Amino acid sequence: MTSEVLDRTDIAKSLAHIAEHLVEIAEAINRELCKEITGDCESDWETDRNKVTKAFQKISPKHSISNRLPTNEVGLIALEALSSLVKIGGAYQRIFYMIDMLRDVEFGAVFMDSLSSISRKVFDAIVSLKNMADSFPEDPNSITECSETITRIEREVDEEHIIICRQISVATEGHPDYVIYLMRKIVGELEHITDNLLDFAETVEGF
Numbered sequence: 001m002t003s004e005v006l007d008r009t010d011i012a013k014s015l016a017h018i019a020e021h022l023v024e025i026a027e028a029i030n031r032e033l034c035k036e037i038t039g040d041c042e043s044d045w046e047t048d049r050n051k052v053t054k055a056f057q058k059i060s061p062k063h064s065i066s067n068r069l070p071t072n073e074v075g076l077i078a079l080e081a082l083s084s085l086v087k088i089g090g091a092y093q094r095i096f097y098m099i100d101m102l103r104d105v106e107f108g109a110v111f112m113d114s115l116s117s118i119s120r121k122v123f124d125a126i127v128s129l130k131n132m133a134d135s136f137p138e139d140p141n142s143i144t145e146c147s148e149t150i151t152r153i154e155r156e157v158d159e160e161h162i163i164i165c166r167q168i169s170v171a172t173e174g175h176p177d178y179v180i181y182l183m184r185k186i187v188g189e190l191e192h193i194t195d196n197l198l199d200f201a202e203t204v205e206g207f
Contacts, residue, residue, distance in 0.1 A: 025096075115164065117160060
């Protein structure tokens with residue numbers, strides 16, 4: 001028996017549900033990074049870790065909408081949008097693993113202050129995507145607003161990433177240790193997330 005094919009409204013709702021869980025994940029990870037680097041946030045990683053794990057578990061079944069996508073242009077656009085969300089989830093999964101590996105380690109190095117700023121900006125971009133997915137298709141203007149927000153954040157993250165890399169190179173004389181290596185990898189994943197967010201926003205413009 002063939003499953004009922006999703007229409008544009010159903011697809012938008014399904015993508016919004018995935019984005020909702022990505023917000024949960026991004027919020028918990030941002031809170032942990034903020035605590036470790038600036039000390040300005042309160043975070044219980046064991047509690048947040050369980051929340052993130054459950055959020056990932058809830059996302060997986062929602063990817064099954066692929067077998068209900070229409071076999072037309074709308075379906076292809078939805079497939080690209082879904083792929084972008086999968087990439088974002090994968091990047092957060094890798095960050096999740098790296099935070100686990102940084103357990104019981106002090107990594108609030110002064111030249112990594114921008115990491116918490118980048119993390120917060122990426123979280124804001126995820127929230128913007130979620131708000132857009134909730135508003136679309138009733139409010140087509142939400143796509144333009146989201147794209148503008150994500151484009152601005154993506155540019156700011158790129159700039160801060162360059163600054164961090166230079167600061168690390170100077171501070172470590174080109175020989176970063178284990179902790180700094182992982183922190184640089186985290187920044188790299190956060191940067192990839194903004195790229196995929198931009199891809200998502202640009203893709204759904206075709207809806």
